[in-house]
Amino acid sequence: MVRVELPFHLQQLAHVGREITVHVDGAATPASVIDAIEQQFPMLQGTIRDYATGRRRPFLRFFACEEDVSFAPFDAPLPEAVASGSEPFMIVGALAGG
């Protein structure tokens, strides 16, 4: 199981708390974790990555083990600590706006 921390508005949308756990098929990568999130919480489809391009939404960042993994390939393995569930995969909204 992979632990995922969601930003406030996605928590509201999915009716969950700050942290969720998802079952990931195969290696834990940004793509497989988001696949698992979208499967378990269909209301989050399209909110983390754009439907048309498949890319991360530009005002979101991904963090793992205190590293910014936003620009890593979507199929790059996440750290073992994330894959094993000891550290969360963090989806963070940009601190901007009015």
Add this chain to the structure above:
Amino acid sequence: MSEVRVLVGTRKGAFILTSDGKRQQWKVSQPMFGGWQIYHLKASPVDPNRIYASQSSDWFGQTLPRSDDGGQTWTTVGNKFLYDGIPGTHQWYDGTPHPWEFKRVWHLEPSLTDPDTVYAGVEDAALFKSADGGQNWTELSGLRGHSTGSQWAPGAGGLCLHTILIDPANHDRIYTAISSAGAFRTDDGGGTWKPITKGLYSKYLPDPTATVGHCVHRIAMHPSKPDTLFMQKHWDVMRTDDAGESWQKISGNLPTDFGFAIDVHAHEPETVFVVPIKSDSEHYPLEGRLRVFRSRSGGHEWEPMTKGLPQQDCYVNVLREAMAVDRLDKCGVYFGTTGGQVYASADGGDSWNAIARDLPPVVSVEVQTV
């Protein structure tokens, strides 16, 4: 006695204002979708408890909540708005080709007969249709695929399809308006479309009478006269009496004919309301006086409605989606401002009251009588 529900979309959430048929005492709901931009909410005319909402955010994109109990609870339905085929390009601000990119839903128009059928007008401009209550969306690509589509360019607010009007006498006839492409009509349920811009004049265009490129801000229709449409253009208030085949200017004695919102009285198809805004560079009322102008003659002659509206130091805007009328015997008129006020008139515009004063900037207003 009837209950009136005013559905208000704002930059930071949605609100429902309710009153009885007297429309004197109003209750403001708690915020719904707090922090999200709610471009539009609209209920099905055949199932008033079914309400569709456009919920979007620069962070998280578009989602689409639907209520089946009059706004008490909401379910997130489909948000997959994918253009049909290979999208191609439209014109960018600098005249270069730019790929079509879905950004948000500006307008939701439920079918007049089926609560599960709903149309969505989106940015970048396209028309989508759902026949299953908003779960799945299909583009009616004949519109964007019109031979002029690659020439469409955005206005300052984006390349947005913001107006959808279904002819109540012929449901295959639908009108749309796009900033800043113009106005279009289909007579076959959305398969094929024709520009309906003859008579429009836009001095900022290289060819002021071009077929496309007009920045149409809003079109309104009275259901009893569906061939007559009233348009608030970037500048100019216009009307057509032949379903858009030709337009005539009806600005008449308006102090300025720039503006966004326009609507028609529920029981008087020749009574029209606009809120003149100073200019395209200064989006607030003339002289700091918020005035609704009413024409009872279908245009040309306009009278200012000021009773109950601020007549000094008022510098708010009224956006294109932010005016609506109810269907009660004495027609109610409603509009919202970028200052967060919602004003209501229970007497056809003669006098006004603020029924909400301190909401986030108001983007859209719709009214239900239930």
